[in-house]
Amino acid sequence: MSLIGDGLDATVQKAFTRPTPKSAGAQMRYLVKQLGGTKAVAQMLRVSQRTVERYVKNQIKTPRPDLAARMGREVKQRWQPQIRARAKAALSGGIIIDTRARLGYTAPIGSTDQDRIRHLTVALPPQYAARLFDAQDQGAGDARLQEIAAEALKDVYFQDGGTRAGSLDEVRFTDIEHLEFDL
DSSP states (O other): OOHHHHHHHHHHHTTOSSOOOOSHHHHHHHHHHHHTSHHHHHHHHTSOHHHHHHHHTTSOOOOOHHHHHHHHHHHHHHSSHHHHHHHHHHHTTOEEEEEEEEEEEEOOTTSOOOOEEEEEEEEEOHHHHHHHHHHHHTTOOHHHHHHHHHHHHIIIIISGGGTSOTTOOEEEEEEEEEEEEEO
């Protein structure tokens, strides 16, 4: 996945009321229940149906690292869907981004548009939170999520909602060292 996408997921997961299943057997049983059978799970995880059945019966306890990552990702995507939807609705009321990254901008000659590492904690308005989640739900890559975050930082931090730096063209948001979202 992506740094921004993972940050958005972590923020939503804070709202979960129960922890996700931890063991491979529990994760596999959950996926079988969600998808309605071992065949569908086997196809999704790209393993044999017999392998899925062996995890369900706890005959295999430790998956390969790549399979463990796929199982964990699929469980998290399906875990507590009503709570996930409520959390996204609450987050679309606004979200706080805390980042340490290289930020710069394109502006007319004579301004100091030098890229530099900045540490920002900024409250993003609801429309940007909604755009981030919508793009993530549609499978947008990290580059697209970074563009949306850069637009949000341009509007909120650099232009202060249109009250300053009106001639600013584009904000560059790169070399992300730290990124976290919160309510």
